[in-house]
Amino acid sequence: MKTGIRVLVVEDEFVIAMTLKDDLEDAGYEVLGIAGTADKAVQMAGAGSPDVILMDIRLNGTGDGVDAALRIHDRGMKPAVIFVTGSSEPQALARIEKDHPAGVVFKPAAFNEIERAIRAALQPGG
Amino acid sequence: MVKAALWLLAVLTICGLPFARLPGPEVPGVTAAFCASLFITEVATAFLLLVRFRVERRPWLVLLVCAYFFSAAMAVLYLLAFPGALRPSRTLIGDGQAASWLFVAWTLGMPSAAISAAFLEVRRPDLVLDRKIASRMVRVGIGLTFAGVALLAAIAVRAPALPALVAEGRWTGLFKVLHVASTAAMLLGVAVIAWGPGKRSDLFAWFGVTLMAMAVANIFAAVGGERYAFGWTAARIGYALGASVLFGFFLWLFAKQQRLLANARERLEADVAARTAELRHMIGERDALLAEVYHRVNNNLQVLRSMLQLERRNLAAGCEAAALVRMDRRTLSIGVVHRRAMQTRLADDIDVGAVIEELGPKLQDLLALDSRDIRLEVRAAATRMKLDLAVPLGLLIQELVASVAERIRPSDPDRTILITFEEVGGIRRIAVVNGARTDPGDTASLDNLIIASLIGQLGGSEEFGSGNSCSRVVNF
Numbered sequence: 030m031k032t033g034i035r036v037l038v039v040e041d042e043f044v045i046a047m048t049l050k051d052d053l054e055d056a057g058y059e060v061l062g063i064a065g066t067a068d069k070a071v072q073m074a075g076a077g078s079p080d081v082i083l084m085d086i087r088l089n090g091t092g093d094g095v096d097a098a099l100r101i102h103d104r105g106m107k108p109a110v111i112f113v114t115g116s117s118e119p120q121a122l123a124r125i126e127k128d129h130p131a132g133v134v135f136k137p138a139a140f141n142e143i144e145r146a147i148r149a150a151l152q153p154g155g
Numbered sequence: 156m157v158k159a160a161l162w163l164l165a166v167l168t169i170c171g172l173p174f175a176r177l178p179g180p181e182v183p184g185v186t187a188a189f190c191a192s193l194f195i196t197e198v199a200t201a202f203l204l205l206v207r208f209r210v211e212r213r214p215w216l217v218l219l220v221c222a223y224f225f226s227a228a229m230a231v232l233y234l235l236a237f238p239g240a241l242r243p244s245r246t247l248i249g250d251g252q253a254a255s256w257l258f259v260a261w262t263l264g265m266p267s268a269a270i271s272a273a274f275l276e277v278r279r280p281d282l283v284l285d286r287k288i289a290s291r292m293v294r295v296g297i298g299l300t301f302a303g304v305a306l307l308a309a310i311a312v313r314a315p316a317l318p319a320l321v322a323e324g325r326w327t328g329l330f331k332v333l334h335v336a337s338t339a340a341m342l343l344g345v346a347v348i349a350w351g352p353g354k355r356s357d358l359f360a361w362f363g364v365t366l367m368a369m370a371v372a373n374i375f376a377a378v379g380g381e382r383y384a385f386g387w388t389a390a391r392i393g394y395a396l397g398a399s400v401l402f403g404f405f406l407w408l409f410a411k412q413q414r415l416l417a418n419a420r421e422r423l424e425a426d427v428a429a430r431t432a433e434l435r436h437m438i439g440e441r442d443a444l445l446a447e448v449y450h451r452v453n454n455n456l457q458v459l460r461s462m463l464q465l466e467r468r469n470l471a472a473g474c475e476a477a478a479l480v481r482m483d484r485r486t487l488s489i490g491v492v493h494r495r496a497m498q499t500r501l502a503d504d505i506d507v508g509a510v511i512e513e514l515g516p517k518l519q520d521l522l523a524l525d526s527r528d529i530r531l532e533v534r535a536a537a538t539r540m541k542l543d544l545a546v547p548l549g550l551l552i553q554e555l556v557a558s559v560a561e562r563i564r565p566s567d568p569d570r571t572i573l574i575t576f577e578e579v580g581g582i583r584r585i586a587v588v589n590g591a592r593t594d595p596g597d598t599a600s601l602d603n604l605i606i607a608s609l610i611g612q613l614g615g616s617e618e619f620g621s622g623n624s625c626s627r628v629v630n631f
Contacts, residue, residue, distance in 0.1 A: 042454060042457070042458055042461075044458050044461045044462055044465070045454075045457050045458055045461045047461070047465075048460075048461035048464050048465060049461075051464075051468070052464075087450065087454075115449070115450045115451075115452075115453030115454040115457065116446060116449070116450045116453075116497075117449075117494050117497055117498055118442075118446040118449070118497055118498070120446070121446070135453070135494055136453045136454060136456065136457040136490065137453060137456040137457040137459075137460050137486060137487055137490035138457070138517075139487065139517055139520040139521055140520075141520035141521075141523060142516075142517065142520060
């Protein structure tokens with residue numbers, strides 16, 4: 030059943046990104062695409078206007094997921110950014126907080142966890 | 156410095172002697188002031204020498220300690236016996252001769268002790284006394300010194316029986332002979348010290364300056380003659396200055412040591428600051444490396460889970476897919492423990508209660524994939540454990556939950572699994588409980604073998620639930 034929610038996956042690990050895309054599509058989400066770099070994420074967010082971005086912190090190329098999220102929000106776009114990261118040390122969390130994220134999910138994570146975060150982020154006031 | 160001091164004394168002698176016979180100002184309190192200053196500096200110097208002796212334990216130092224205590228005591232006796240020093244024109248002990256005899260004994264005693272000390276040093280320059288012998292020696296030495304002073308005091312009181320040293324306000328021939336003898340002894344002491352001990356010890360060298368100052372004072376006293384003559388007053392000032400030479404030397408040493416101490420402290424603080432910065436840098440590097448390793452571990456576990464999921468999607472057989480789901484759950488358990496380890500930054504201080512609290516909902520999510528509608532409740536006490544135990548514990552909980560979940564039949568009304576973890580009396584207890592009626596299950600299955608090996612790794616044992624309930628309890 031289609032949810033009508035458009036999701037952008039920002040993840041430089043291809044296998045993780047592909048599985049996530051399959052799970053999202055199985056759950057009825059529209060996946061706009063997969064971005065492996067911060068620049069690509071900003072470009073695809075600008076082009077596709079996603080409702081939700083699942084954002085990894087460490088990405089290929091220059092800039093990380095937090096940089097990409099800040100740039101996207103600076104351009105006036107308001108997607109809910111959910112960070113999906115393998116880092117939970119204080120410095121990484123402090124950096125994530127800069128963007129006032131809609132959610133944080135730590136790897137390794139089950140898809141249900143990610144989906145719960147998406148639903149929570151899209152709730153009114155979420 | 157020592158040579159300069161000796162030269163200064165020589166110059167003062169040459170320049171001052173021509174004026175020694177001139178009458179000086181009449182200052183009645185000069186003897187009291189002279190004796191008081193001398194007493195204070197001699198006692199202070201004696202104690203400082205005593206401290207030095209306790210550190211170095213060289214026998215010649217005992218003689219110097221005794222010499223200074225002797226001089227301090229003689230200053231007091233001299234003050235009591237000197238006519239007009241404390242009472243107008245009268246003495247407190249003895250008569251007019253007593254002060255002269257005490258003065259002679261004093262000026263002969265000091266150089267005698269100095270010469271003895273110098274010869275002792277020349278004979279055994281490297282001798283260091285045993286601690287006990289040193290202690291006994293200094294006690295005996297000081298005791299004999301004060302006994303000698305007491306004897307001199309007794310003799311001084313009986314001075315009328317002794318030959319006169321002063322007659323009609325002038326020194327007698329005996330006094331002059333004894334005065335020359337004491338001056339000669341002082342100069343001999345200076346010569347002996349300059350010949351040997353003064354070259355090896357700064358303290359001895361400065362003691363030589365003390366003797367030289369006393370000898371010069373003796374010469375001024377002899378040339379000055381009359382009371383309040385310039386030479387007479389200069390002699391008293393000379394004795395007092397001479398007595399303060401070693402005290403000044405110790406003050407200089409103290410200032411030098413303070414300077415060295417301040418420099419050493421500055422160096423030490425700089426070293427500590429540099430080392431602290433270095434350690435902070437190393438800790439920062441270690442933290443960065445650790446964060447990178449944990450990040451890689453968690454990312455790779457996610458990659459592994461993704462690959463298991465891809466494989467599962469392509470499998471037709473249900474049993475094979477179920478095996479991959481079990482592998483997925485195990486991977487997830489390891490990931491949760493590692494994430495907690497990264498947060499605490501200490502591999503031997505992981506809160507396994509928090510691990511179990513986090514693991515519960517994740518396992519519930521995975522169990523939901525089977526559409527069996529099983530709910531997990533967790534009651535876990537905060538307990539600290541090492542990483543090498545936390546990982547098998549996380550895996551064990553996952554296996555126990557899966558084992559209990561598999562026994563719950565679709566018709567069972569109770570679909571809640573309760574996980575409790577507590578530590579009582581040093582024994583940790585993990586219980587995974589469901590109230591449904593159940594079959595005992597296949598104890599030889601692969602899952603049970605894995606459970607048994609994990610329990611073995613934790614050094615524990617399992618107790619099976621009783622009655623109708625399905626439970627698995629492990630103590631370790």
